[in-house]
Amino acid sequence: MARQSRRFNPAADHRPALRDFDPSELRGVLGHAFFTALVTDFKAKGRRLIPQLRKERRQDYLKLVFALLPKSFRIFDIDLPRITEEEEAEFRRVLEQARDQLAQKRRQAQQQSATNP
Numbered sequence: 504m505a506r507q508s509r510r511f512n513p514a515a516d517h518r519p520a521l522r523d524f525d526p527s528e529l530r531g532v533l534g535h536a537f538f539t540a541l542v543t544d545f546k547a548k549g550r551r552l553i554p555q556l557r558k559e560r561r562q563d564y565l566k567l568v569f570a571l572l573p574k575s576f577r578i579f580d581i582d583l584p585r586i587t588e589e590e591e592a593e594f595r596r597v598l599e600q601a602r603d604q605l606a607q608k609r610r611q612a613q614q615q616s617a618t619n620p
Contacts, residue, residue: 557564586594 553564556567
C-alpha cells in the first residue's frame, strides 16, 4: 500500500476555508494591523522618543531616516576621485592605527573597571 503524503495541500482539502486560503491576503491583513498599531504607538510616544533615539543611538536614528526616505532622495552613484595605490595604503595605515588605538582604550577601560568595581 502506498504511503500517503502528509504535506499540506489546500487545493485537495475538502474544507472551503482551507481551499480558498490565500497567504498574501493574510500578509496584507497583518501588515495593515501592524501599521495601524505602529501609527497609534507613534502618536502616543513617538514625538518624545525620536529625539531620544537621535541622542542615544544615532546610527539607528540614521537607519530609520534612510529607510523612510523616498527612493528619489537616495543617492546611488557617488563619484569618488581616483587615488593612487600609495594614498590607499596611507588611508589603510591610518585606519588601522585608529582601530588599534580604540581597541587599546577599550582594553584599558575594561581593566580599570575590573580593578575598581
